[in-house]
Amino acid sequence: MRGAVPRLSLALLAAESGARLCAIIHYFVRGQLGWFGLTIACLVPGYAAQLLSILWFRADGHPPGCWLLALHLLQLGLWKRYWDVLRAEAGGGAGEVLAQLGDVCVLRLLEALLQTLPHLLLQTYVVVAVDPAGFIPGVSAGLSLLSLAWALVSYSHFTCLLRPGHLSPPAAVTLCLLLWRTGMLGTRVLALVLFARLYSFWVFAVAGVHWLLMSFWLVAQQTDIVAQPCRWRLFNCLLGAVYIFCYINVRPGPSKARVAVFYAVSTWDILCCTWM
Structure with a gap:
């Protein structure tokens, strides 16, 4: 299960980013510049995780070059870290893999809370209050919810690996944890959005x-x-x-x-x- 975590995380991150890009294009093409601007604005807090990633690269003795800075400027820094984890699993030691996995799990959780969560709230509000038949905002909201829940699960998975013996939780436990996080987040977000629709x-x-x-x-x-x-x-x-x-x-x-x-x-x- 340990090796599947970075792969699933990277796949969900790619799906979420693709859906967000589709939502941005969707609002721009339809002339909904207000929602277009707000969706773009939700990207800005994510640079906090990118900045922290650069600082951690420097603290680890890897001064970031121009290409690495460019990746973080494009908000692809975590993609690079996931790729490093996958490469370390192929030829590195367990300690190195655990250290890199811990860094990217914490950074991804921070990015999810600062960037994915506001985007989820915004797209859910659009689907509930503005355009109930909107397919692209609905897909973007659903993938954001799943990605945020998985970020929490992967963080919990990493904390389990820190225990003596580096015990990895079974797949069934991880699935139950994912369902719990998804349900908890989904109900909270939906409750707040419905309340905002009624009471502004x-x-x-x-x-x-x-x-x-x-x-x-x-x-x-x-x-x-x-x-x-x-x-x-x-x-x-x-x-x-x-x-x-x-x-x-x-x-x-x-x-x-x-x-x-x-x-x-x-x-x-x-x-x-x-x-x-």
């Missing part, structure tokens, strides 16, 4: 309250994954925004209690949306 900007109030609750909760847990105080606060605020949509475990040890709190707040959030 009130959705930001609901999401803001959820973000504040999650951020304060993370601060109360004293998450020490980031050492510097200012970066620690920023990390908790950013992770609180992620918790609007999904749960990511960033602390070692049992997580049942934390997951229960997350789902309790999420359920309260959905009930508030329903009552309004």
Whole structure:
């Protein structure tokens, strides 16, 4: 299963990128310049992952040349990293493969949260509120959802490999995890989009309250994954925004209690949306 993860990740990344390009062309050809511009704008946050990838290349002793910078400028830096993982699997050691796989899994998760998630929200809103019969936006939204869910699954897969013995979860476990992530993300995104369609900007109030609750909760847990105080606060605020949509475990040890709190707040959030 370990060797299949980078291949599936690369295939989904290619499918998602192709569908996004089709959506951009679709809006431009139909003269929907507003949706065209917003879809283009969703690409911009993805450069954070590309910049971090360049910095990690430099930290690993591989100063990026012009061609590598060009790849990252075209947002193909992660494609290069996946290709490096596949080449390392063919002739490298297990430690090298694990290190490269970890880097690309973390970077892909960051890119998915910053770029794929906004694109998913936008295309879902278009399908629900603007053009219910839109095939291309629907396909783009579906592939974005699957790609985002797989980014979360591949990150979980990597954390499993970090355990003693480098145990890789069975394919059935990975499939169940993918279904869970897809269902969780899909319902959250659909609920927010439907709420936005009915109550417009009130959705930001609901999401803001959820973000504040999650951020304060993370601060109360004293998450020490980031050492510097200012970066620690920023990390908790950013992770609180992620918790609007999904749960990511960033602390070692049992997580049942934390997951229960997350789902309790999420359920309260959905009930508030329903009552309004």
